Amino acid sequence: MNHREVAEQLVAKLGGKNNVISAAHCATRLRLVIEDENSIDKNGIEELEGVKGAFSSSGQFQIIFGTGTVNKVYQHFAPLVGASMDDESTNKGESHSDAAKRKMNPFARFARTLSNIFVPIIPAIVAAGMLMGLLGLMKTYNWVDPESAIFVMLDMFSSAAFIILPILIGFSAAKEFGANGYLGAVIGGIMIHPSLLNPWGLTDATPDTLDFFGFGVEMLGYQGTVIPVLLTVYIMAKVEKGLRKIVPNAIDLLVTPFITVIFTGFVALLIIGPIGRILGNGITTVLDVVYSTAGPIAGLVFGGLYSTIVLTGVHHSFHAIEAELLANVGGNYLLPIWAMANVAHGGAALAVLFKTKNKKVKGIAGPAALSAFLGITEPAIFGVNLKYRRPFIAAAIGGALGGAYVVFTNVMANGIGLTGIPQFAIVQDPLNYGIGFLIATIGAFIATLLLGWKEEK
Structure with a gap:
């Protein structure tokens, strides 16, 4: 070439x-x-x-x-x-x-902004998720004593990313919003300060309340939360950029960070933080109700529609919701559904590879199918399935079937960002995830052969 x-x-x-x-x-x-x-x-x-x-x-x-x-x-x-x-x-x-x-458009821009914030911190969450999976295996099969030093230290390693999540998000969000990343990290640090009660892993602890000029401030930390720090750092970025326009350059280094941290800190603990916590809990509660009530039907719908959502780019905003689920629910039940939709495209591309007589299409379909099984779907979606339309529909059918199964068997993941074969490293139930993987792949493969497509000459 x-x-x-x-x-x-x-x-x-x-x-x-x-x-x-x-x-x-x-x-x-x-x-x-x-x-x-x-x-x-x-x-x-x-x-x-x-x-x-x-x-x-x-x-x-x-x-x-x-x-x-x-x-x-x-x-x-x-x-x-x-x-x-x-x-x-x-x-x-x-x-x-x-x-x-x-x-x-504004909605796509919002989704892209969330993606830009979360993609850089995905490796940290993936590492924590894999450690949680390893700890789960150790505990289930009694590989080591839960009181042993190695178990205790690995438990510390696995929870660290979620405890300091507001700092990671604060740094990444500040850079995306055009502010100083280190000031964003400071705001995240304020929201998980040791003086605040750490709710991570606690269920019945009661925080103290401070009297702030007659206004009660609950001394509860934001470890593991997402929406509160996102909203707060957005305000911080507006404040910092506004100050830099009016503060003389000679004193900018002293005045701008000083006022930004003080003002945003009060806003975080008094207003945005509590509102963000309520909003985040509300989102996860609604999803949990849908997940618990609709069950496999929700998996059927989400698994079938996910690929269409990918075409719009809106799926980039899901990382924030998934991170919130990890903190509030203890697992991510959306990611296995997305994985079923992704591997289904691999099954559809395999069917095209199996049946087509066009050498160039074969050269694209084979690597595209493998890529989809590894969690990268663009070659399969845009290079094969969407191009011929009916394989795309077949992939939606396979994704719906696989999605219904993983919801029926309550498959959850310990992280975000990994789908396909790599998700085995962070999934809580590898057996049923593997069965769902086969259902989605085989279902899409058969549906593609049954629906057919117009073969290129």
Whole structure:
């Protein structure tokens, strides 16, 4: 494959250099912000060597090349459109992330903001979830004494990420909102200060109450919570940016952080924190009622619709809800449902691989199916299933069947972010998760063969 030649052809089919506002790439895709998407020759792009699919989502036109190939194409593509090699655009004077957000509608922009906040901290939550799974195995099969030093220390390691979650979110959210990340971490630290009662793992403890000018302040910490710190840091960012506009540069370093921390700290403990706690508890309570009442029907609906939600980009906002579930419920019952929807696309792509006679489609469907089983669904969704439509519907059927089963058997995960095969590391019931995995995959495979699709010549 001549990567330079592909890059040059790509620029032409995108409508020329001036039609590309910004360019970046992830592990598998080129991510482009385009001035006028009507000028794109989408069919021509999909015929280029190495291209496994192309689609528009989240304010970006995305072209799937696959792991390894996308980096090599970008090396030649970036100079042609005026983008730098650190994935930031230079031709319009703004970052790629800002350019993409500008092209989104408000709801999609909100979902993308939540995604940008939570994606950087997912590794910490995944590590904690895997440790919780290991501790569960140790306790269930009596591998070690729960009073032993190794068990106690591993228990500390597993709970640390959730105890300091407001600090992690505070830092990440402040950076996303355009504020100082360390001030965001300080606000998160205030919300889990040792003077506040730590509710993590406690059920019947009663916090003290302070009399603040006649207003009772409950001394209860926010360990493991999500929404309170998100709302508070959003206010903090507004305060900090507002102060920087009016405070002289000579005293900015002293005055701005000082006033920001004092004002936001009071707001956190007196107003936003309690409201955020009520809001977070309300969301998890509603979901818990739906989960407990509708049962497998909820899994059927959520598993069937998740792939359609992915097309809108709204699924990026689910990380916040899942983190709240981990803190309030003790497990994430949404992630196994999402996993069923994802692996179902692998089953549908496998069926296309099995039946198609088109060599290029076979070359895309095989790796796309494997990618879906590992939790990365874009190649399968946009490169195969959505392209032929009926396999996409078949994947929704498989996801619905698998989703119904994991809800019926109460499968939960100890973290967020991992689906497919990697989720075995953080799931609480690997056996029933594996059965649901097979149901979703086989169901989508059979449904794809039964529904069929229009074969390309």
